[in-house]
Amino acid sequence: MQTESRLARVIQDEHIKGAGRTVEQIADDAREVMEKHRICLIRDFPLDPDQYLAFLGHFGEPLTNYSSLSELAKTDPHPQINRVKYKKKPTGAQSVHYVAGGLRPHSARSWRSPRPSHFAMLMVDPGWREVPEGERGESVVVGWNDLFTQLAERDGEVFQEHFARLSSTPITFQANNVREELSSQPVLYTLDDARGPYDVGVRLKQDLGDKIEGIRDQIPEFEAYRDSLAYLMEASAEERYFACFPMDSGDLLLLDNHRFAHGRLKIVGEYVVDGEARTNNRELWSVTVH
Numbered sequence: 053m054q055t056e057s058r059l060a061r062v063i064q065d066e067h068i069k070g071a072g073r074t075v076e077q078i079a080d081d082a083r084e085v086m087e088k089h090r091i092c093l094i095r096d097f098p099l100d101p102d103q104y105l106a107f108l109g110h111f112g113e114p115l116t117n118y119s120s121l122s123e124l125a126k127t128d129p130h131p132q133i134n135r136v137k138y139k140k141k142p143t144g145a146q147s148v149h150y151v152a153g154g155l156r157p158h159s160a161r162s163w164r165s166p167r168p169s170h171f172a173m174l175m176v177d178p179g180w181r182e183v184p185e186g187e188r189g190e191s192v193v194v195g196w197n198d199l200f201t202q203l204a205e206r207d208g209e210v211f212q213e214h215f216a217r218l219s220s221t222p223i224t225f226q227a228n229n230v231r232e233e234l235s236s237q238p239v240l241y242t243l244d245d246a247r248g249p250y251d252v253g254v255r256l257k258q259d260l261g262d263k264i265e266g267i268r269d270q271i272p273e274f275e276a277y278r279d280s281l282a283y284l285m286e287a288s289a290e291e292r293y294f295a296c297f298p299m300d301s302g303d304l305l306l307l308d309n310h311r312f313a314h315g316r317l318k319i320v321g322e323y324v325v326d327g328e329a330r331t332n333n334r335e336l337w338s339v340t341v342h
């Protein structure tokens with residue numbers, strides 16, 4: 053794997069200490085870092101659902117998790133906390149978060165209106181990581197403003213065309229397992245407090261490339277749109293444009309859900325030690341905040 057990105061360095065260097073401090077103290081520090089970078093890492097945060105939600109309450113309203121709203125197994129530690137854990141051969145409907153593969157960078161509740169302002173992940177157990185880098189379930193984040201600034205430089209006119217198309221074409225798509233009020237904004241949408249031409253909100257779903265096939269009649273110049281979306285999805289999954297680092301137990305990553313996508317590299321779901329099959333016990337708690 054290549055050298056760590058500038059963003060990955062900044063996130064880790066400017067982390068906040070959580071141990072021995074009140075939720076209020078941590079939230080005060082986190083607010084400052086969020087002002088500056090729109091993303092913030094807290095280390096040694098207590099693995100406690102109530103303190104986690106109390107902390108997030110300083111940034112908005114934690115939303116009811118979507119497995120509570122869906123048909124999936126309800127094993128979450130709290131109605132607002134989504135437990136992301138590998139499950140051995142689940143039956144019936146399967147959440148993408150149980151798959152042992154990677155998760156492409158995506159936005160929390162990309163389909164939803166109003167757009168959720170924040171997303172948080174708290175690593176409870178990093179799981180089995182005795183594998184090469186890139187297969188340890190490392191967390192991935194993409195800062196859209198950074199990405200677009202670099203793509204504008206790299207691709208010039210080509211980028212401008214895709215950016216304009218994705219910014220001006222309203223689309224409406226649904227979640228796979230949840231029914232919520234749907235957004236009809238473009239995938240790239242303007243932000244009231246934008247800090248530059250590329251500081252826009254993005255609502256990207258992991259499988260949006262497939263989704264748009266089913267709604268092609270609402271999209272003018274569909275072929276061109278499909279190309280623009282593919283361009284966005286490929287660029288955001290390019291290793292040199294994302295920040296990637298392993299999270300340890302007690303690491304809490306809070307991010308601006310308009311301005312950052314989140315994802316994960318591969319994890320090994322099942323493995324064998326001394327002839328005995330084991331299941332990776334990696335466990336992460338995610339919460340979407342509005």
Ligand SMILES: [Fe+2]
Pocket residue numbers: 158159160314
């Ligand atoms: Fe997610």
